[in-house]
Amino acid sequence: MDIRQPIHSEHARTLDTEGLRRHFLVEDLFQPDQATLTYSQIDRIIVGGIMPVSRPVSFAPELGRHTGTDYFLQRRELGLINIGGAARVLVDDQQFEVGPREALYVGQGAKILEFKSVDPAQPAKLYFNCAPAHTAYPHRKVTLAEASPETLGSPETSNRRTIHKFLVPDVLPTCQLLMGMTQLEPGSLWNTMPCHQHDRRMEVYFYFDMNENAVVFHMLGEPTQTRHLVVRNEQAVISPSWSIHSGVGTQAYTFIWGMVGENQVFKDMDHVPMTTLR
Numbered sequence: 001m002d003i004r005q006p007i008h009s010e011h012a013r014t015l016d017t018e019g020l021r022r023h024f025l026v027e028d029l030f031q032p033d034q035a036t037l038t039y040s041q042i043d044r045i046i047v048g049g050i051m052p053v054s055r056p057v058s059f060a061p062e063l064g065r066h067t068g069t070d071y072f073l074q075r076r077e078l079g080l081i082n083i084g085g086a087a088r089v090l091v092d093d094q095q096f097e098v099g100p101r102e103a104l105y106v107g108q109g110a111k112i113l114e115f116k117s118v119d120p121a122q123p124a125k126l127y128f129n130c131a132p133a134h135t136a137y138p139h140r141k142v143t144l145a146e147a148s149p150e151t152l153g154s155p156e157t158s159n160r161r162t163i164h165k166f167l168v169p170d171v172l173p174t175c176q177l178l179m180g181m182t183q184l185e186p187g188s189l190w191n192t193m194p195c196h197q198h199d200r201r202m203e204v205y206f207y208f209d210m211n212e213n214a215v216v217f218h219m220l221g222e223p224t225q226t227r228h229l230v231v232r233n234e235q236a237v238i239s240p241s242w243s244i245h246s247g248v249g250t251q252a253y254t255f256i257w258g259m260v261g262e263n264q265v266f267k268d269m270d271h272v273p274m275t276t277l278r
């Protein structure tokens with residue numbers, strides 16, 4: 001488990017490229033036949049990837065050492081979105097078929113979790129966020145058609161995109177986790193500009209659907225102290241509450257966002273006037 005400490009905005013201002021990457025960037029999320037986990041002490045979100053190829057993947061029992069519990073989800077909930085081939089997920093005695101671009105919510109208390117690819121030649125890639133939870137809501141698969149969509153931006157400002165809200169209160173109850181996927185329209189390269197912070201929640205962005213030469217310049221930092229990270233395919237960025245989170249790609253991309261914190265009101269954002277940015 002890769003542990004990331006919380007970071008103060010005044011410290012973040014002093015970091016060079018390597019320091020910014022060490023604190024905020026999550027690389028190498030997908031390893032064959034493994035689950036990778038990065039534990040951020042910011043709101044205690046765990047971010048990871050599961051890629052079963054030749055055998056099923058489960059969470060190791062030793063993970064309880066990091067969460068201080070008897071088993072991984074004893075006091076946690078988990079949401080995943082499949083960006084690879086079809087998956088079969090066993091959650092205790094329930095089996096879920098999770099196809100490409102579908103999500104699965106696993107409620108607190110699930111003991112047995114097993115992830116398989118339906119076709120090893122097209123392995124599933126299950127990107128997940130996991131957060132502390134106080135009660136057990138039902139496990140549920142959410143398809144793209146069931147997700148709540150919102151289209152924003154315009155071709156003129158290169159930011160026309162649809163936000164598919166998979167795990168939000170309009171769709172299903174969760175303790176605190178919110179997750180969705182934003183798809184840019186052809187020709188649009190900007191996400192979340194004009195940008196925002198949300199003092200009451202942290203957020204993680206995971207970029208994918210990019211070829212090996214494509215990069216996203218992901219903007220972070222306080223609005224008057226912006227920095228950037230060069231992000232490649234299937235990498236994630238941790239965004240503390242004080243940070244903006246926005247990006248522009250050299251080519252098309254898609255990203256998954258996940259949020260954890262005080263409330264679940266999607267529109268609870270502190271919008272940053274464009275004139276404030278430095």
Ligand SMILES: O=C(O)C(=O)C[C@H](O)C(=O)CO
Pocket residue numbers: 161163182191192193198203245257266269
């Ligand atoms: O494209 C966007 O705009 C987003 O996807 C915004 C994220 O959902 C977000 O930052 C929610 O707080």
Ligand SMILES: [Zn+2]
Pocket residue numbers: 196197198203245269
């Ligand atoms: Zn946000």
